[in-house]
Amino acid sequence: MPIRRLSVRGVRNLAPLDIHPHSRVNFIYGDNGSGKSSLLESIALLSSGKSFRSNQIKQLIHHDADRLELECELDETGADAQTQDLYSLRLRNGDVLFRLDGSVLTSQAQVATRLPVQVIEPNTFRLLVGSPEDRRQFLDWGVFHVEPGFIEEWRIFRKVLKQRNSVLKQKEVSWLDVWDGGFIEASEKIHQYRLAYLKAFVPQFESTLAALDAEIKVRLHYYPGWEKDSQLKDILTRQQERDLQLGYTQSGPHRAELRIRVDKLPAADVLSRGQQKTVVAALKLTQGILYKQSCGNAPIYLVDDLASELDSRHRLALCQVLEDLKCQVFITSIEKQQLMDSWTPSEFKVFHVEHGKIEEESLS
Template sequence: MGLLELGIRDLRNLEEVDLRPAPGVNLITGANASGKSSLLEAVYFLGRGRSFRTHRFERLVRAGAATVQVVGRIAAGSEGSIPVGIERGRGGSRARLGGRDVRTLAELAAALPTQVITPHRHKLLEEGPRYRRQFLDWGVFHVEPAFLPEWQRYRRALRQRNAALRSGPREAAEAWEPELNQAAVALDRLRAQYVARLTAALPAYLDPLLGSLPVGLEYRRGWSAERAFEDVLAAHRAEDREQGFTGLGPHRAELTISLDGRPAADQVSRGQQKILVAALLLAQAGLFQELTGRCCVLLVDDVAAELDAEHRARLLRQVAALEAQAFVTAIEAPWAGELLPDSARMFHVEHGKVREMV
């Protein structure tokens, strides 16, 4: 799995780019602001329907252009390839997959799983629970087919209960609690199972990068572990009505990442944070591969940032060992011949133009 072809139109300074990436490692070099990170952004946009760098369309689209367009062909084994494309303008987005319109971005995500490692992913350790829930749910979504319908079911019931708490009769909020409870229990089970699997998989990716550090993952489901969720909902009705929203549940879940029982962000340097987060993301990619037989596309932006030569080499070896398609950016790469497999392809970006280096 991966992209056989990639076409980019009017994304930041990439006016017109067409390339055929390798099925394994693709190294993209270029000066700062040349457009190499934008190339990774394009792949992410194709697989997720959004950017990992901005939420503002005017920053994504090339100056003077009306729309951003990214197209590609996804390798599909014996089936050949699947065309995929997305276009976004000020009026919204339109995506197609396999010759038909895509109804939800989840369809794109399932067809082209992407995982990104950037210098800013330390937020996974330092920022609030939302980032770690997103990390957790990426993994569950891609390995548990039941996750998405249960999450949609939960969000729908949660919206209805919250609306009833704010303006409906007392009985209206209570009426949505059985549905909310059933979906919450299902989500909790899927998340807990996934964290157990990820915890078991992590040392194989962490140890080669940082050694045998006592890193722990602890999943907290968003309400008391000693109480059934239906009882929690009943006990908190008055408080929830006063607040106008449901205060406990899977939408308040947390995944704590610790080192020796203390928050990992407080125990390691910024460079070590990057390596730890990279290990977590690579473990996710490896677990996805193990459980589904497919590979996600890895996007590694600015591989040398905040890493010494030894840790950069370790990270690149781990990326290559997954045998997944990977796009790796660097300002320059005198180490490429030593660290990258012979099958790797190298591209150079200059002023928004991309050329393959042979």
């Protein structure tokens, strides 16, 4: 579902803008600090409620503004295709409002299902060097978007986990058996969703990585959050005393991790920065491929600073996979020619950003 029109107000140094991006490839160039990344950041924020540059949403709001407003028109596909209008308002005090065609949406998840976005940017290698939570969230993005029932099961699990932790903090040992049954049932459902997704993900990832760089040999290993050869029930019993001391649950899907290794070592300890970015790009592209196989459309890709960490060969390979996906892409670089040398798609638009203002360039 590509973006037909994008409107941004009150984001960082960007001047108020309304653009009509191409449904396929959009090249965006300009000097450092001109606002290129802020444009991509706006799309990511509308989709996920998060910035890929800051953990503080307040930092995204222009210093002279009390709010930021994001709006886009989305083109549906199919015989009965229509345009949808998606709107988000965020106030400096933290209040948020979402609307779809004028009707209020109640959660960020409802927005994400309509605007799936993948980001590839200079710090994406943190997926390898960051915390297990980073990789767990990456895995669950894929499960969430291809398994409609996952989000509700995840909410149930989080509720049961919260209740069990409350019991542990209050040292109510007699209540643990009551909550353990529900916790184990909910945990197993989350585990099965992830396993089913990874069954398709792993071979596709290996194929995609080979397309980017056949010399990098990486293997994915899934740790469910408890010992694989043990029953979660037995582990909870064995860890009960320690859980009571700590006041929280040590084992379960909330401790799961996607481990990325070269031989038996963490990939981050073996690969160069450029190789790490290639691996992360393969991970992100694989999610888009599986999403398209499941839903019929690819997510929107935001590629910030294409030249960072990747040489020309790897840039060309990355762009070829994006070309094959036939998805909408927003891709930035400092120099226009560097973009055009990496990729010359048949359908595209070029935008220049200067001092927070963005203008579409004539291709003639």
